[in-house]
Amino acid sequence: MSFNSFGRVFRFTTWGESHGPALGVVVDGCPPGLALREGDIQTFLNKRKPGGSKFVTQRKEPDTVKILSGVFEDDRTDGPRTTGAPISLMIENVDQRSKDYSDIRDKYRPGHADITYDAKYGFRDYRGGGRSSARETAARVAAGAVAELALKEMLGPDFAIRACLVQMGEHKIDRNNFDWTEIDNNPFWCPDAGAAKVWETHLEAARKAGSSMGAVVEVVASGVPAGYGAPVYGKLDADLATAMMSINAAKGVEIGAGFEAAALSGEENADEIRIKNGSPHFLSNKAGGILGGISTGQDIVARFAVKPTSSILNPRRTINAQGEETEIVTKGRHDPCVGIRGVPVGAAMMALVLADHAMLHRAQCG
């Protein structure tokens, strides 16, 4: 069943709770001979690390990753390289502050998994959401770093994965202002400098009001060759859908034109094809780089909607484990917009799905 594993060939298994001693991931199936140092992974982890701005949780976690297996340095290998054995990565939890959560021991926070975990398992690790906490995504990002490095080795310098926020609350970016270089200039990974300013105002207001905002994350992979993916239940888009929907707080996933495709005519939607430099060249990318579940060679474009953080300071009506009606205010250190930290997580999931399909493709098609 593998509830905590993902992938077929490039396969990873995460473990750990928000307030346990550590969390981690085991990556199985990675190609051998890949150069891999802890610092390579750390670079990715630092992008989703909490505490970076006032718009993300104030929990202080260095998220320092340790490689416990699967890598070996030999004088013949020019630095540590993957051996083909499972790569075990561990991140210790440092700033848990379990006391913050004592009042949610019995009360179910609306919008949280508290009530469903109790319904399923009979009890739950209530400290910081336990296994349902977004801290689990640190393990995904660590695995995704390995996946992205493996893809770069396989696909070369044209391959890249980029991600950004394209909507916060009801405020979308202006596509005409889209500029990838902007995403490092604001605390939102926003590719539209103008939108970033609008978002800042609104998110600051929401934060001060003890409220929260939703968002939409966009992830784009460039340099992916045509032919990755498979019919019918191994489709690249279907795998991206489950990958993105498995991210905490995700409520929707779309590829290319996505839900807007429903409103297009057949003529508008079908991307016409010409020849350019001797290769197929699509005149548009409504398909998001995927047809019939298989990559076209265009950019792979996926988006996912992130609901507003459920942990808010305004009191909400709820019940407790004893079946009594009550109210709850969720204190603690929460992200006013979890979508922001969802950006590197979405990029990681894209890398993990693509690494898997790159290897699946050569398995079947040589």
Place this chain on the structure above:
Amino acid sequence: MSFNSFGRVFRFTTWGESHGPALGVVVDGCPPGLALREGDIQTFLNKRKPGGSKFVTQRKEPDTVKILSGVFEDDRTDGPRTTGAPISLMIENVDQRSKDYSDIRDKYRPGHADITYDAKYGFRDYRGGGRSSARETAARVAAGAVAELALKEMLGPDFAIRACLVQMGEHKIDRNNFDWTEIDNNPFWCPDAGAAKVWETHLEAARKAGSSMGAVVEVVASGVPAGYGAPVYGKLDADLATAMMSINAAKGVEIGAGFEAAALSGEENADEIRIKNGSPHFLSNKAGGILGGISTGQDIVARFAVKPTSSILNPRRTINAQGEETEIVTKGRHDPCVGIRGVPVGAAMMALVLADHAMLHRAQCG
């Protein structure tokens, strides 16, 4: 890798091409002792059968299902019952008309999988889309029928799956007019009688113009107990996402409030909880019946966007397998809105995911 299989415990594998002799599905893991006749499955298949109205393909396929294994009738079993062995279901193709497709042998239809199949496999079964044809969904519906019957046996009469079209082109239904009993009164599975009329006008115009329209399908499961699903990569919503996105022409999936959740405040989005008749009662269902990947006991609500049919009569620019620029007109008998026949397919995928999770739940939690 199981490219053509789906599910963990209640697992099915489909096979067959649009213009081969037959298509089918093997259902593995079905509980034993379930009453199952061909007629039970046929009822489901008839809902997606082509040729039912002018708004679906005019191909005439009776889609008659045969049970080839996994069911046994004994004088002690009161009719045929599943034995626990794999259930093999076969549907013969009758009305293939391969000649209709001879002109697409070398040309890539924009929006179709022609170009990606060639890129991946080196050649393709070009007759009617081969494996990428929506005819494959007949096999899913047959498997979904078994899943729904198994769920009814497990969950009792309160359990039901219903599906409808909530948007065609840019025209959405009016939620105030939503009435499940309306879906059998129009050829669109539309729950809003007024919208159905609007759609009819637009779709008729599109059909006559040789164009096509997209749509959004909504699937609702009622009577699902709290506790189905699992963290973190076995989430019920993540499984629904891959299930729905694997349907031909699907470009987006959402659960509950879905993409609209991005525009809500934390207060609006988190469904408050009260006690009603001694049980938890949610005051809204933005979550679509799933929190932390696990069912809450509310209705499970999923939607998916279906792009407009790519096979259209208006000429489109494309290339051929020899890398030359050309144009294509896709004749043949196509659905002007494939979303319509996606409705029973969506219901089938919901049943298949839920049957799997019902069994997974009792595996882990007894």
Place this chain on the structure above:
Amino acid sequence: MSFNSFGRVFRFTTWGESHGPALGVVVDGCPPGLALREGDIQTFLNKRKPGGSKFVTQRKEPDTVKILSGVFEDDRTDGPRTTGAPISLMIENVDQRSKDYSDIRDKYRPGHADITYDAKYGFRDYRGGGRSSARETAARVAAGAVAELALKEMLGPDFAIRACLVQMGEHKIDRNNFDWTEIDNNPFWCPDAGAAKVWETHLEAARKAGSSMGAVVEVVASGVPAGYGAPVYGKLDADLATAMMSINAAKGVEIGAGFEAAALSGEENADEIRIKNGSPHFLSNKAGGILGGISTGQDIVARFAVKPTSSILNPRRTINAQGEETEIVTKGRHDPCVGIRGVPVGAAMMALVLADHAMLHRAQCG
């Protein structure tokens, strides 16, 4: 869970009962472009077909295979070739004679799965063993044919799989007389002409006495490159173990020296290595071509023990489904030594495991 599937990349799913209308297999993940005709598969099936001599069941089954999907003939493809889509193969049951089995409806045949199927599923398809019948192995052999053809395409003419019987009852072959060309000269696939004569006498006596004999099957794959397999739960030998043990009536599996390795010294057991023609050359093959779960480049050697057919004419004490003590005589048309027909089945399982690992290897290691 995939109770009726096997393999990771080259994956197959079998279905069908001894006395149902048909049985079959779906092969998923086969490389595209492989030349495949029904006749290619039939050649393999004919080797395990019943009715070939008085030493196998007298049931008359032509075992004619039909390809229902996954293969396409185009004027560009020089005969039918696999498309990369699932290959559905069906074999119709012709000579069922259900009446033969009416007396085992309630009585449990000792050594058979009757009692365990009832214990697990509550009832069973008692006609000819239902799903537990060795007829299921016809589907494996059909899948194995595809696997062997795929391997030949990948590995070239040096690759071969051969299988034989090396023991019948307590009578082993003389290894000094081992000659692969002998296996077609007797009805036992015996590579030792002298042993074949001894076996004939004993098996004829057993058959006339209404008894049965066990056997040991040996399967050898040559021309397999070093490097197939993987630690730790994907070992080539561990996969062969489950493959062989899953064959009806198998009670033991061994690789290379097998159980005899327990009696060897470390010096005797460890195959020494020299260089020959510029390549590693092992001076012995106690390892059976596998070290650490990975192929060495030597012959892969596996053996499995087959128990004597449980269906015998001599009365045995048993109970019935009502919990009453009784006796049973199993009439019907049974193999006096099922090990004989286990030979092509063992060869098929070897091919299926190797095809899977050939593809897994290129997935991870390029």
Place this chain on the structure above:
Amino acid sequence: MSFNSFGRVFRFTTWGESHGPALGVVVDGCPPGLALREGDIQTFLNKRKPGGSKFVTQRKEPDTVKILSGVFEDDRTDGPRTTGAPISLMIENVDQRSKDYSDIRDKYRPGHADITYDAKYGFRDYRGGGRSSARETAARVAAGAVAELALKEMLGPDFAIRACLVQMGEHKIDRNNFDWTEIDNNPFWCPDAGAAKVWETHLEAARKAGSSMGAVVEVVASGVPAGYGAPVYGKLDADLATAMMSINAAKGVEIGAGFEAAALSGEENADEIRIKNGSPHFLSNKAGGILGGISTGQDIVARFAVKPTSSILNPRRTINAQGEETEIVTKGRHDPCVGIRGVPVGAAMMALVLADHAMLHRAQCG
């Protein structure tokens, strides 16, 4: 592909090398609410711990296990209990002494995986065998402890798994002297006091001569209900076969009468059935408690052959990575008979397979 995972529902993934910082296992799918302390697991680990007698490796490893996730202690739960989340267990390596292995950096030890790892992955972690080291089995034993505790909770006090050595070198135990209480009275887990003395003499001689001996391990599970297992590729015996064959140095696996079944007549082999205390009672157990891949309710009996340790002090001919012929003497601290420490490992694998099947059974059959 999951090369380093095992199991379907109760699923575990191991990681770590002999001379890395640590090794560990992630157990996924464990039922919630199971009482689990580190000490419970430690008891099992201590049985396979090195350094216990002169007949096992002198490497000093405390093998102290830490639980990093999946367990939560609440004042309502009466000690730490499993939460249903993945259980991460880690064992730090303490006594690595990498220098011992510097001379095997380039030379391939006959009988070891050195040559095959290099062939597959291009290079290898040569320190102590890296991933192919038997130290990996510590992780299995830790996972097996959790499995056995889960089974005890599900099946009650009648359930037990016991394991012993029944053969060392060519010396088998006398079945008439079989006494489970003897296994703790000698350093070999030998159930026959007389055989233990014989073995001691032989093994001491082999050890002093720098040689090694093989062995056969027997594992017996009692109190397993009828009905566990499944046709055709989910057979309980087929799963035990792969489980046992995946253990380092295993070369053969058998169930019940095993290879001896080949020499039995049909009458001798088929276990007759009577009624005893209102339940089915088998008059013998040639089947080893499994018919048609499904448990009969009798003792489950599995055996596996372990080859003699390949690391021996006597020089053997081999080649090096440069393709030159040479000789090798394997120093280091090795078990003269690795079969001894294979006993708790075999018991662990039995527990892991049974826990998986217990859960699979309730998934399908309720």
